[in-house]
Amino acid sequence: MTEHLLLGQTLQFTGDALADWQAATRHHSAGAVLIRDGRIRDVGPAESLRAVHPDATVTDYGDALICAGFVDAHMHYPQTAMIASWGKRLIDWLNTYTFPEEAKFSDPTYADMIAGRTLDLALAHGTTTLTSFCTIHPASVNAWFQAAAARGMAVVGGKTCMDRNAPDNLRDTAQTAYDDSKVLLDRWHGQGRATYAITPRFSPTSTPDQMSALGALWAEHPDCLMQTHLSEQVDEIAWVRDLYPDARDYLDTYEAHGLLGARGLYGHAIHLEPREVDRLAEVGAAVIHCPTSNTFIGSGLFDMMGLARAGLRIGLATDTGGGSSFSMLRVMAATYEIGQLRGTPLHPAQLMWLATEGAARALHMGGQIGHLGAGAMADLCVIDLASTPAIAQRHACADDIWEALFPTIMMGDDRAIRDVWVAGRRVAAG
Numbered sequence: 435m436t437e438h439l440l441l442g443q444t445l446q447f448t449g450d451a452l453a454d455w456q457a458a459t460r461h462h463s464a465g466a467v468l469i470r471d472g473r474i475r476d477v478g479p480a481e482s483l484r485a486v487h488p489d490a491t492v493t494d495y496g497d498a499l500i501c502a503g504f505v506d507a508h509m510h511y512p513q514t515a516m517i518a519s520w521g522k523r524l525i526d527w528l529n530t531y532t533f534p535e536e537a538k539f540s541d542p543t544y545a546d547m548i549a550g551r552t553l554d555l556a557l558a559h560g561t562t563t564l565t566s567f568c569t570i571h572p573a574s575v576n577a578w579f580q581a582a583a584a585r586g587m588a589v590v591g592g593k594t595c596m597d598r599n600a601p602d603n604l605r606d607t608a609q610t611a612y613d614d615s616k617v618l619l620d621r622w623h624g625q626g627r628a629t630y631a632i633t634p635r636f637s638p639t640s641t642p643d644q645m646s647a648l649g650a651l652w653a654e655h656p657d658c659l660m661q662t663h664l665s666e667q668v669d670e671i672a673w674v675r676d677l678y679p680d681a682r683d684y685l686d687t688y689e690a691h692g693l694l695g696a697r698g699l700y701g702h703a704i705h706l707e708p709r710e711v712d713r714l715a716e717v718g719a720a721v722i723h724c725p726t727s728n729t730f731i732g733s734g735l736f737d738m739m740g741l742a743r744a745g746l747r748i749g750l751a752t753d754t755g756g757g758s759s760f761s762m763l764r765v766m767a768a769t770y771e772i773g774q775l776r777g778t779p780l781h782p783a784q785l786m787w788l789a790t791e792g793a794a795r796a797l798h799m800g801g802q803i804g805h806l807g808a809g810a811m812a813d814l815c816v817i818d819l820a821s822t823p824a825i826a827q828r829h830a831c832a833d834d835i836w837e838a839l840f841p842t843i844m845m846g847d848d849r850a851i852r853d854v855w856v857a858g859r860r861v862a863a864g
């Protein structure tokens with residue numbers, strides 16, 4: 435039985451850092467993480483863990499920071515090849531860039547290539563779990579879960595369903611959306627580290643019939659997740675109002691069709707009505723903040739602290755390729771910047787919590803992933819806190835771990851990711 439002991443600084447969370455970051459954080463400047471059989475078995479001071487586990491294989495990361503691998507709670511792997519496409523707002527951006535690219539996923543070979551490329555890019559940025567929309571093509575879902583299984587990664591995914599307001603070659607029907615999703619769900623959900631998410635893209639691209647069919651499928655498989663988009667742009671909300679004249683608000687287009695629940699993941703959620711906030715909180719649903727996407731597509735400023743106070747689960751995400759980076763460090767920086775614009779800047783501990791524990795809780799995987807503590811899967815990220823000259827010179831005069839970490843949050847990228855472990859296996863080295 436091989437035990438690995440990783441030495442470095444360690445950052446743990448023992449509670450909700452959005453509510454009280456000081457009570458929720460534990461930092462060891464000379465810490466250690468013990469790994470056995472793919473899981474974290476202990477975290478504590480290096481001296482005591484070395485004494486108790488003298489035969490463990492030691493990897494010494496010096497003063498690099500060992501933390502849980504990042505969890506990206508909303509992205510679109512089929513958009514990897516068209517990330518950073520210039521100059522459109524949501525609806526035009528979908529029609530001009532996204533749909534032509536997603537049409538290519540009728541080719542399983544292309545889907546395999548982009549799925550593997552996306553996961554390798556994510557790992558290089560310290561992200562060990564991703565929640566992705568696939569395309570309308572079942573092969574895109576198979577490609578996603580197969581590529582993740584080959585890398586030992588816990589991922590979430592689902593067939594994106596659209597039966598209107600999309601090109602002919604990207605439309606299914608209410609019935610085929612149900613049938614295809616059910617086959618994929620039966621094949622993949624709970625296989626290894628795979629989790630299936632029933633995936634209507636968003637209300638404008640699904641008829642009420644398709645929404646009802648997917649709501650029925652979720653009712654039959656309530657342990658699955660459900661992912662979609664909610665209230666991203668003002669124009670989009672007006673369009674939803676035209677398409678669903680009887681709905682009380684955008685959320686009601688989901689709620690009326692069985693698509694509101696605790697295991698629901700609602701991406702963006704920027705322009706919410708009070709009733710929508712209350713209902714999301716009542717059912718325990720999660721909203722996913724995608725700040726690099728929100729600024730890139732010009733969507734608006736998410737109310738992080740207001741929604742946290744209302745009791746919503748909140749995760750962070752890249753929303754690749756609406757988001758303009760694969761890096762959760764960049765996502766944390768944008769979260770900070772949007773917080774500043776709203777007058778509620780977040781502490782570095784809160785940013786790290788959201789990108790790991792918060793996102794994992796949104797996926798109902800708290801304690802299993804995104805967590806540096808005994809019992810969690812050993813999905814880890816090792817961060818070099820002085821990865822570039824600009825960061826290093828600021829880091830050199832830091833007085834505590836938060837001052838030492840914040841320059842990397844604001845200025846760091848994949849050069850800051852020194853190493854990555856997935857299920858107790860080292861997968862990358864900088």
Ligand SMILES: [Zn+2]
Nearest residue numbers: 510663701753
């Ligand atoms: Zn999205």
